[in-house]
Amino acid sequence: MSRNALIFALLVLAALSAVPWLDSGFWLALSINIAQYAVLATAWAVFSGPTRYVSLATAAFFGIGAYTVAVLGEALPWPAVLAAAGVIGVLVSLLVGFATLRLSGVYFVVFTFGLAELIRQLVTWFEVNVTRTIGRYVFLDITQAQIYWQLLGLFGLLLILGTWLRASRLGFALRVIGEDEMVARHVGIDTARAKIALFALSALFMILTGAVMAPRWTYLDPAIAFNPTTSFQVLIMALLGGVHALLGPLLGVVPMALLFEVLSANFPNHFSILLGAVFMLVVYAVPRGVIGLLARTQRRRVA
Amino acid sequence: MRIGYAVSKTGPNAGGASITTIPNYELWVKEVNAAGGLRLGDRRVPIQVTEYDDRSLSEDCVRAVERLINQDRVDFVLSPWGTALNLAVAPIFNRAGYPQLAATAVTDRAPELGRRWTNSFWMLGTGQGAGAGLAEVLGPLKQAGRIGDTVALISVSDGFGIELANGMRPALQRAGFRLTYDRAYPVGTQDMAPILAEAARGNPDVFVACSYSPDTLAITEQARVSGFNPKVFYTGVGTAFPLFKQRFGANAEGVMGVSGVDASSPRFQDYLRRHQASAGREPDRWASAITFASLEMLQQAIERVGRIDRAAVTRELQTGSFETVIGAVKLQNNLLTDLWQVGQWQDGEFYGLVPTNKAGARQAMLPKPAWRAA
Numbered sequence: 197m198s199r200n201a202l203i204f205a206l207l208v209l210a211a212l213s214a215v216p217w218l219d220s221g222f223w224l225a226l227s228i229n230i231a232q233y234a235v236l237a238t239a240w241a242v243f244s245g246p247t248r249y250v251s252l253a254t255a256a257f258f259g260i261g262a263y264t265v266a267v268l269g270e271a272l273p274w275p276a277v278l279a280a281a282g283v284i285g286v287l288v289s290l291l292v293g294f295a296t297l298r299l300s301g302v303y304f305v306v307f308t309f310g311l312a313e314l315i316r317q318l319v320t321w322f323e324v325n326v327t328r329t330i331g332r333y334v335f336l337d338i339t340q341a342q343i344y345w346q347l348l349g350l351f352g353l354l355l356i357l358g359t360w361l362r363a364s365r366l367g368f369a370l371r372v373i374g375e376d377e378m379v380a381r382h383v384g385i386d387t388a389r390a391k392i393a394l395f396a397l398s399a400l401f402m403i404l405t406g407a408v409m410a411p412r413w414t415y416l417d418p419a420i421a422f423n424p425t426t427s428f429q430v431l432i433m434a435l436l437g438g439v440h441a442l443l444g445p446l447l448g449v450v451p452m453a454l455l456f457e458v459l460s461a462n463f464p465n466h467f468s469i470l471l472g473a474v475f476m477l478v479v480y481a482v483p484r485g486v487i488g489l490l491a492r493t494q495r496r497r498v499a
Numbered sequence: 500m501r502i503g504y505a506v507s508k509t510g511p512n513a514g515g516a517s518i519t520t521i522p523n524y525e526l527w528v529k530e531v532n533a534a535g536g537l538r539l540g541d542r543r544v545p546i547q548v549t550e551y552d553d554r555s556l557s558e559d560c561v562r563a564v565e566r567l568i569n570q571d572r573v574d575f576v577l578s579p580w581g582t583a584l585n586l587a588v589a590p591i592f593n594r595a596g597y598p599q600l601a602a603t604a605v606t607d608r609a610p611e612l613g614r615r616w617t618n619s620f621w622m623l624g625t626g627q628g629a630g631a632g633l634a635e636v637l638g639p640l641k642q643a644g645r646i647g648d649t650v651a652l653i654s655v656s657d658g659f660g661i662e663l664a665n666g667m668r669p670a671l672q673r674a675g676f677r678l679t680y681d682r683a684y685p686v687g688t689q690d691m692a693p694i695l696a697e698a699a700r701g702n703p704d705v706f707v708a709c710s711y712s713p714d715t716l717a718i719t720e721q722a723r724v725s726g727f728n729p730k731v732f733y734t735g736v737g738t739a740f741p742l743f744k745q746r747f748g749a750n751a752e753g754v755m756g757v758s759g760v761d762a763s764s765p766r767f768q769d770y771l772r773r774h775q776a777s778a779g780r781e782p783d784r785w786a787s788a789i790t791f792a793s794l795e796m797l798q799q800a801i802e803r804v805g806r807i808d809r810a811a812v813t814r815e816l817q818t819g820s821f822e823t824v825i826g827a828v829k830l831q832n833n834l835l836t837d838l839w840q841v842g843q844w845q846d847g848e849f850y851g852l853v854p855t856n857k858a859g860a861r862q863a864m865l866p867k868p869a870w871r872a873a
Contacts, residue, residue, distance in 0.1 A: 221569030221595075225562045317685070324656040324683050329664060331583070331658045333608060335615070413557040415586035417658060419511075419686075420557055460559065461566060464552040468509055 197359045199443045205443065209352050224340055230453045231347035232409055236426070237445035238354055239401035242361070243394050245439035246370040249300075252427040253292070253308035256315050257399045259421035260285050261350040261406025263319060266332035266416045274338070278407055285403030286396050288315075293392035300377075309427070316401035316422035323418070331417040338411040346408045354401050358442045361397075433459055436478050439487025447486040500537055500807070502528070502551040503573035505563035505588075507580055510555025514712070518740065519603055519786045519856060522778035524577055527794040529777060535763035537798060540805045549573055557587040564588045568595045574807045575797065582606050589616050592629050598800075598813040600793035602639050602644070603786045605629075608660050613833030618813045622789050622835040626659050629757050630666020630709070632840025632853040633733060636755070637705060638674035645865055646705065646730050651680035651698040653718075654709035655688075655735070663709040663735060679703050688714065691721045698727075705731040712737025715756075717747060723750060723870040730866035731755065739784035739842060751844040753867030758785040759842020760849030761826070761859025770824040784842065784849035787828035789835070826858065 197205070215227045236254055244251055248418050264281035272280065296307050323330045361367040369390045372380040410416060429452075437448025455474060459467050483488050504524060507516040528546050531537060536545035549571050553560035560579050567573050568591065578585055578601045585604040592599040594615040602622045606612070609621035639866060642647050650671055654664035661683075668678070679701035684694055695718060698706060706729040708718050715737035722732065731842065737743060738756025747754075760767055769841075774782045782788060799822070800815040820829040828835065839851030843863060850861040 219569075222562075222565045225565040229558065229562060270538070320656055320685070324661060328661065330656065330661050331606075407521070409558075412561065413583075413587045414590060415557075417583065419657075420583060423556070425556070457562070458549060460554070460563070464550060465508065467552055475690050 197355070197362070197414070199359075202355060202359045203295055205355055206352055209348050209355075212472065213345055213348050216344060219342065222297065224344060226453070226457060228340065228344050228347065228412070229457075230450060231344060231351060233403055233430065233433055233449045233453055234353060234446050235347060235350045235401055236430045237404045237437065238351065238442065239398045239405075240356055240430050241434045241437075241439040241445045242354070242401075242442075243398035244434070245444075246367070246374045246435055247391055248374045249297070249391070250305050250431070251308045251395075251398075252305060252424075252431065253311045254402055254430045254494040255422050255424050255426040256308070256312035256404035257289065257350070258406035258409075258426050259315065259418070259423075260288060261408075262410040262416055262421040263332075263406075263418075264403075265336075265407045265410035266334050266421075269334050269336050269411070278404060281403050281407040282400055289396040289399035290392060293387075293395040297388060297391045297395060309424070312422045312424055312427065316418045319418045319422075323436055329368065330417060332418060334414055334434070335438050336411040340412070340442075343412055350401060350404055351406065355442060361394075362442070366393065370413050373415060379447035432475065432478075436482065436485055438487030441487050442486060447490075451486070500539075500544040500573065500575075501547045501549060501573040502575050502577065503551075503567035503571055504577035505551040505553045505560050505567065505579055507555040507584070508552035510661070512555035512581050512584070515542060515603070518783055519790055520580040522774065522780075522782070522789055523790040523794065524557075526774055526777040527791065527798075530773070531798065532612065538805075539742055539807070553579055553584060555584075557583060560584045561587055563590065564591050567730050568597065568649050575801075575809070575812075577794070577797075578602065578604075584611075592616070593618055596813070598809060598816055599773075600688045600797060600816070602790040602793040602796060605659055605662070607665075611684065612830065617817070617833065619831050620793070620830060620835070621815060622793055623786055624835070624838045624840070625666070626662025627666030628838070629840045630663045630668075631670035632748055633667055633755070634670035634676075635853045635855065636841050637671070637676065640863065640865060648676050649679045649701060649703040650676045650705040650707060651701065651703040652678055652682075652707045652709070653680070653694055653731075654683050655686055655711050655714055656683045657686045657711065658762070660709040660711065667707060676705070684714075686711065689717070691717045692725070695721050695725065695727060699725070699729075701778040703729055705729060705733070707731075707733045708735055710735040710737070712740065712742075715743070719743075719750075719754065720808045722748075723797060728867070728869050732867050733841075736785075738844075741781040741783060744847065744849075746842065750870055753844060753864050755841060755843045755852070755863075756849070757792065757841070759839035759849055760788060761849055761857075762848040764826065765857050766824050766826070788825050789838075792821075792825045792828060795823045796828060798820040 216224055261281045264284055265277055268277050269281055369385045373387050377387055433448040433452045436444040438444035459470050463470055506520050507513050526550055532545050535543035551563040553563050567576050576597050578599050580603050582604040585601040593648045599619040605623045605626055607625045607627050609625055613621055654660045710718055715734040733755040735757055739758050743749050800812045803815055804811040841853040842849045842851050845864055851865050
């Protein structure tokens, strides 16, 4: 994204921060939902876009963030809780990165999917055997508007970092890795280090999103925090939007979130069937994502 | 009069919601509208229903309730199914000033929740209370020398299973019992044979499973197949479901579990018939009648106030007395405390045993008859 585009995007975000004054109920709830997936899908694409590693670890990182809040929320001031969530999450993502980013293709996908389940079972084991209770209560005085503003802030930060990254040597190295990892290694790129750094950055934003969202639900247990649906929804949204431009995933998040809303409001009994039909339509009609569709119409117009 | 609810029609909660919540909401609306509607002053106002599927997700449930309150502007919102979802939406009900009758939430923090959100009513008791109830049944039996002091306990590693077991351990120990076996198993365990074999090894007089409904069926079946016949056989969630009786028939006789009903009450028998006619099947013997009672309470509170005034209805629910299918109900500090904690299948009905001084309480049948070949 160019510097001008970034400034424009940040101005739009600033304008959107007025939503809580316009409506504190349903529209704010919907905005929070969109903002949550905007951060998650963009963070997902920051790593998976250039490297072409399909990660299903979103739920794992989201859950770590949420659980950190559940455990530490009442013991520490809020910024310290967020910082703790960030540190824990980055450590985990580095560990996972070192262990797995040498895997490729489907092995990586399977591992990341298993990661959320692994962490969920570890947390469950700990809670059952050590604290002897499961399910934690998050009683924090954080309003819905504050949750929304934090998400917008995270998204703005992610756009700034993403723009910087694309122009940086690291971003270039990652694009080379995505094209051909063998070539990248031969031209002297430390592929493992580049991938791990980016994986940790992407994970950090997912973790913070989980942490910010946790006070919204009052009650958390491992099944809620580490719900695999999160991973799949983020993946589908990002792919629908397109992963090769920074704002691409957003083009998938907004229509998808609105569609979920319209379907569940009007067809509560046929939601799953209609959703399945829509997914098939997306795969057949927009295989390159909304951003690919836009690029094609633009080319046509130029021609 | 517009009434809305979001309930899990799909996802992992759908099983529980379709047994306990949805049939009772539908039955109530049908009966109220057949009578011309809710009585507000001297007119009757029919109920219009708006319903959503929360897909068993906290986030979807939160948005659906926001939509009901702020977009659809319904007059009252009925609560979702389950502990997690009731807690997720409690702050929204509270902020908007809607009464929340949580008939399917069991949590040890219920007293604190009732104080925190004074518009919320917690009607299914606590896991600890249900767990401690078992010691009340077994203590006197041990003193009378009818059972020994050995207990084998297994529990599912999830919210209610853990709370139930946490309530049981200290209460059983206080009553002089020894745990010969105490082991947790993960949610979704399919094969119960190994853990049951270990539990049976010490030949305990009492076997307790703080289980969820799929496990309850698997454990009971496995105990029958392997001929494990303790004098007391107790299982958790699902024991009180009609499915349990259908599946095990005469073998259900003598099995104990959470909750129970006063089946001798004509009001309950009448409810049973109406539920059967409306839903085509019997209600469960745990939260079904309580769910229906919560709707009767809401109805009586609205009719006494005589207009759509949510603050006044909430006050009436806090202080009033109500006539319901589970008898006369008066909440204590926003909690329903007069609850069956332990029940037992006797003559094809799941009777409440504890509290022993509650109207309709039965004596425990002991020992449980030996399993018959299916």
